[in-house]
Amino acid sequence: MPLLTVENLKTWYPMKKEWFKPQEFLKAVDGVSFTLDKAETVGLVGESGCGKSTLGRTLVRLENPVAGDVTINGEDIAKLKGNALRKARGEFQIIFQDPYGSLNPRMSVLRTLDEVLALHTNLDKQGRYMRMLELIVMVGLKEEHLHRYPHQFSGGQRQRIGIARALAVEPEFIVADEPVSALDVSVQAQIINLLIDIQEKTGISFLFIAHDLAVVEHISHRILVMYLGRIVESGSSSAVCKNAKHPYTQALLSAVPTLDPETRKKRIVLPGDVPSPLNPPSGCPFHPRCHQAMEKCKTEVPALKSVKGSPDHQTACFLE
Amino acid sequence: MTIVDVNKLSIEFKVDGQWLPAVNNISFDVKKGEIVALVGESGCGKSVTCMALARLLPEPPARYASGEIMLHGKSVLTLKNRELRDIRRHHIGYIFQEPSVSLNPVFRVGDQIAEAVLLRKDASSSDVKNEVIELLDQVGISDPEKRIKSYPHQLSGGMQQRIMIAMALAGKPDILVADEPTTALDVTIQAQILDLLCEIREKRDMSIILVTHNLGIVADMADRVVVMYAGHTVESANTDELMKNPKHPYTQALLSAVPKLGHSDEKLTTIPGTVPSPANYPDGCRFFGRCALAEKMIKSESELLCEKSVPDWREIKKGHFCRCHYSQ
Numbered sequence: 001m002p003l004l005t006v007e008n009l010k011t012w013y014p015m016k017k018e019w020f021k022p023q024e025f026l027k028a029v030d031g032v033s034f035t036l037d038k039a040e041t042v043g044l045v046g047e048s049g050c051g052k053s054t055l056g057r058t059l060v061r062l063e064n065p066v067a068g069d070v071t072i073n074g075e076d077i078a079k080l081k082g083n084a085l086r087k088a089r090g091e092f093q094i095i096f097q098d099p100y101g102s103l104n105p106r107m108s109v110l111r112t113l114d115e116v117l118a119l120h121t122n123l124d125k126q127g128r129y130m131r132m133l134e135l136i137v138m139v140g141l142k143e144e145h146l147h148r149y150p151h152q153f154s155g156g157q158r159q160r161i162g163i164a165r166a167l168a169v170e171p172e173f174i175v176a177d178e179p180v181s182a183l184d185v186s187v188q189a190q191i192i193n194l195l196i197d198i199q200e201k202t203g204i205s206f207l208f209i210a211h212d213l214a215v216v217e218h219i220s221h222r223i224l225v226m227y228l229g230r231i232v233e234s235g236s237s238s239a240v241c242k243n244a245k246h247p248y249t250q251a252l253l254s255a256v257p258t259l260d261p262e263t264r265k266k267r268i269v270l271p272g273d274v275p276s277p278l279n280p281p282s283g284c285p286f287h288p289r290c291h292q293a294m295e296k297c298k299t300e301v302p303a304l305k306s307v308k309g310s311p312d313h314q315t316a317c318f319l320e
Numbered sequence: 321m322t323i324v325d326v327n328k329l330s331i332e333f334k335v336d337g338q339w340l341p342a343v344n345n346i347s348f349d350v351k352k353g354e355i356v357a358l359v360g361e362s363g364c365g366k367s368v369t370c371m372a373l374a375r376l377l378p379e380p381p382a383r384y385a386s387g388e389i390m391l392h393g394k395s396v397l398t399l400k401n402r403e404l405r406d407i408r409r410h411h412i413g414y415i416f417q418e419p420s421v422s423l424n425p426v427f428r429v430g431d432q433i434a435e436a437v438l439l440r441k442d443a444s445s446s447d448v449k450n451e452v453i454e455l456l457d458q459v460g461i462s463d464p465e466k467r468i469k470s471y472p473h474q475l476s477g478g479m480q481q482r483i484m485i486a487m488a489l490a491g492k493p494d495i496l497v498a499d500e501p502t503t504a505l506d507v508t509i510q511a512q513i514l515d516l517l518c519e520i521r522e523k524r525d526m527s528i529i530l531v532t533h534n535l536g537i538v539a540d541m542a543d544r545v546v547v548m549y550a551g552h553t554v555e556s557a558n559t560d561e562l563m564k565n566p567k568h569p570y571t572q573a574l575l576s577a578v579p580k581l582g583h584s585d586e587k588l589t590t591i592p593g594t595v596p597s598p599a600n601y602p603d604g605c606r607f608f609g610r611c612a613l614a615e616k617m618i619k620s621e622s623e624l625l626c627e628k629s630v631p632d633w634r635e636i637k638k639g640h641f642c643r644c645h646y647s648q
Contacts, residue, residue, distance in 0.1 A: 047506040048477075154594050155362075184361040184533055189577040189588035196587075211506060214536075218579040218588065241581055255511040256581055257536030259563060269515055270508045273476045 002035035003205055004059075004173055009033070009068035009078070011051075011058045015278070026278050028054040029065075030229035036173060039199060041206040043220030043237065045213055045252065049274050051229040052209050056175040059207065060094045061085060072172060090120045093166035097178035099158035103150040109136070109161055110146045113168055120169040135164040138201075140194060156187035163194065173205035180215060192219055213256050217241045222312075225249045228277055228285040231304060235313030245307055245315040247290050284318075292319060322390075323495050323527045324350040324373060329387035331368055333598075334380055340598040342368045345387070346553045347633065348546045350495065355521060355528045357542035357559075359535060359574075361595055364548040366531045370497045372396075373529075374412045375404055392494065409439050413488030417500040419480035423472040429483045430468025436490035455486040458523075460516055478509035485516065495527045496520075502537070514541055535578050539563055547571050550595055550606040553633065557640040567636060567647040569613040604628045605645070613646055 009032045012025035028051040036042050046052045057063045059070055061077060070078040077088050096102035103112060113135065117128045133143055139160040150158055159179060166174050176195065180188040196219060198204060210216045216223060216237070223240040225233040225248065233246040244250045251268045270289045275281055281288050287297040296318055307313040307320055329346050332339040343365040350356045358366040371377045373389060375396055389396040392411050399407065416422045424432060433452045437443050443451070449468075456464035459482040472480055481501060488496055498517065502510035514537065521528055530542060538545055539559060546556040547568065555568040566572045576589040593610045602608055604627045614626045631645045 047508055156594070185535070185574060186361060186577045186591040187594075189579075190590045192579070193588055193590060212579075213507070214579040214581045217581055218583075251508060253581065255507040257510075257514075257534065257540040259536055259539045259575065259578060259580060267511050267515070269511050271512075273478055273509065 003038045003040075003072065004036040005069070005071040006032060006034050006036075006059070007069040007071070009055070009058060009070065010066050011054050011063050012066045024278070027229050027280070028277060029058060031068075032226075032229075032231055034224055034231065034234065036205050036207060038172075038205060039203040040222070041195075041199065041208055041220045043216035043223040044207060044209045044226060045211060045216050045223065046226035047211065047274050049277070050226045051277070052226050053177055055226070056094065056177045056207060056209050060092045060175050061089070062094070090169045091172045092175070093169065093171040094175045094177060095159075095162050095166050095179045097181055099155050099162055099182065100150075102162055103158060105150050108147055108149055109164075112161065113146075113165060116165055116168045131168070135168055138167065138198065139164045140190075154187075155183055156190060159183065159191055160194070163191075163198070167198065167202075167204075170202075171204070173207065175207045175209070177209045178211070179208075181210065181212070188215070195219060213241065213252055225252065228274065228280055230285065230316065232286065232317070233315045234304070235307075235310070239310060239313045243313075245313070245320050246286075246317045247292050247319070248286050249315075284316075294318065321352045322349050323352055323392065324529070325390040326369070326373075327388050327390070329369070329372065329389060330385040331365075331372055331377070332383050332385045334383070335599075338599075339383065339385075341385075341551055341601065342382075342598060343372075343548075343551045345633075346548070346551075347387075348553065348556060350527050350529060352494070352527055353521065353525045354544065355530055355542045357530045357532060357538040357545045358548060359532060359538055359545060360548035361533060363550075363595055363597075365551045366548055367499055369548075370414075370499050370529060370531055373497060374408050374414070375399075376408075376414075409441070409491050411491075411494050413491060413493035413496045415481070415484045415488050415496065415498045415501045417503050419477060419484045419504070420472065422484055423480060425472055428469055428471055429475070430470075433468075433483065433487050433490055436487045440491050451490075452486075455489060456483075458489070458520070459483075459486045460512075461486075476509075477505050478512060481505065481509075481513055482516070485513075485520070489520070489524075492524075493526070495529065497529045497531070499531045500533070501530075503532075503534075510537075517541070535575060547574070550601060551598065552606050552630075552643060553641075554607065554644070555640075555642045557637075561637075561640055565640075567640065567642045568607075568644050569611045569647065570607050573610075573612065602627070603630075605631055605643075613644070 009029055011029040012027050015024040015026060017023050032055060044052045054063060058065050065078050069076050072091055080088055113132045114128055117131060136146060141160055180191050208219055220237045223237045224231050227248050233240060233249045244253055251270045254268045272289055283299045284297040284302055287293040302316045302318050304314050304316040307315055327347050330344050331342045333342050360366050384397050391407060430452050433455060434448045437448050437451050452468055453464045456467060461467050461482055502513050542559045545559050545562045547554050549570050555571045566575055573591045579588060591610050608614055608626045625645050631643045633641055633643050636642050
């Protein structure tokens with residue numbers, strides 16, 4: 001049984017209501033379903049504004065879904081409230097993108113971590129300190145760092161503190177919302193390796209959100225590709241990266257700049273921007289930018305279906 | 321023909337009463353129609369170098385300690401203000417990282433571009449509007465007649481960057497300095513902007529200095545690469561040569577730290593430690609302490625050499641420069 005099951009999840013934001021007009025919604029996440037196994041990393045890619053961060057934030061209940069189920073270990077967390085929700089938060093945590101903005105500048109690392117531990121565990125002061133030491137070493141920092149403040153750290157070190165904070169309560173799964181986008185390549189590699197190591201040691205599961213497909217492929221077992229609030233392709237990371245079926249995934253892959261000058265391929269350059277989710281195109285939401293769009297795409301919405309011969313690889317496109 | 325020639329340039333900043341080096345003794349040149357990439361991690365001095373080309377750094381706190389910059393045959397560091405303005409108007413154009421910050425939010429984009437056009441000496445005020453529309457058309461903005469009336473917040477990030485490029489082109493410069501032009505954009509939009517830059521280069525036979533930390537973009541776009549580390553240039557060569565045959569241990573480490581599509585089973589190599597801060601740069605090679613090659617050469621003598629003396633900027637192969645005691 002999978003650790004996390006997401007069923008038809010919808011996160012809509014109500015827009016300003018005008019008189020005599022029906023209520024309009026911005027459908028940031030619109031009917032997303034997927035599963036996440038124990039000790040698995042699922043990568044989530046897409047352009048900005050496609051709803052990937054909203055999906056991640058909904059899974060850890062920083063946003064409230066309007067419909068759908070999120071089940072962790074048989075418990076539906078989508079409808080939890082108050083005390084029950086606070087208790088359940090011990091099972092899921094989040095690492096944020098911006099290591100500068102997500103730590104309180106007035107709190108030392110010790111207080112940042114202590115706050116989480118005091119809230120979620122029954123350890124006494126001594127026990128909490130021991131746990132903090134364990135955490136800080138696990139993310140590759142030293143005891144002396146506990147007494148410093150966020151401004152005394154580099155970006156990579158701050159991201160390590162964010163990871164330690166998420167790990168503090170021994171959660172079952174962590175949403176990592178673009179944890180390496182703000183970092184330099186050499187530091188980015190350190191953080192990616194750290195996340196892989198932690199997973200091997202603790203058997204934790206990750207939902208890894210990023211816009212860089214090369215990074216996502218590197219860390220993930222499976223990949224979900226999102227466009228305008230829906231999943232357009234999902235499958236094992238090698239299937240999605242080597243045998244992409246959806247034209248959007250193909251375009252994303254070809255847009256990643258490659259290092260090897262000899263394999264520089266002709267890029268598929270997508271025209272235009274992501275349409276506004278307030279006013280999505282009819283039919284397949286990708287059809288105005290798709291170079292293979294047909295008449296049918298303008299009116300009908302393709303469903304997410306398995307690719308012939310590989311049931312794990314799904315795509316929402318009429319071409320397949 | 322050489323458009324930009326930077327020769328042994330050093331720039332320092334005054335911080336708390338102390339002069340700290342931002343870039344040290346760097347040399348490179350850019351020829352006509354060439355794309356030269358400056359790569360390196362944050363804080364290595366690539367942006368400072370770019371700003372220095374048109375002397376845009378505020379003095380003080382900045383100070384040009386030594387060296388010279390030749391732009392269009394003129395020594396930028398000795399020019400008077402009026403001549404500098406001339407250089408900035410006609411010879412050099414800038415695009416910055418964050419287009420939403422670089423544009424003025426309270427003016428229509430058409431007016432902002434018109435301002436840049438009117439600064440040019442040969443511009444006539446009567447057909448400014450047509451020229452603005454033509455510029456927008458060139459940078460791939462559809463429906464330019466309507467778009468000139470938009471405010472920056474009404475445009476997406478990709479469109480805003482196109483407006484910035486149009487403004488930079490308004491002065492018909494010989495050289496375009498693009499300082500991380502796509503860092504704030506999505507990969508798909510990044511591909512559009514990079515294509516546009518290539519197209520402009522081809523049409524106008526313009527030189528481009530591309531500052532980036534993304535080695536993929538470098539491999540894709542640049543003719544020549546200059547790698548910087550902690551204020552030093554550490555390696556420079558043709559793109560193909562550098563990608564296939566990197567000599568400096570830092571370049572090698574940087575290249576292997578990039579995740580590559582289709583190689584997900586290999587573990588990423590990391591560089592231990594962090595970049596030193598300008599206040600405590602080592603006396604010798606700035607990469608000492610993180611360098612895998614120096615570790616291999618652990619024999620006391622060689623280690624002293626790396627620790628005590630800065631390696632020379634030497635040509636190991638024709639057109640391939642490297643700042644390292646041991647690489648060959």
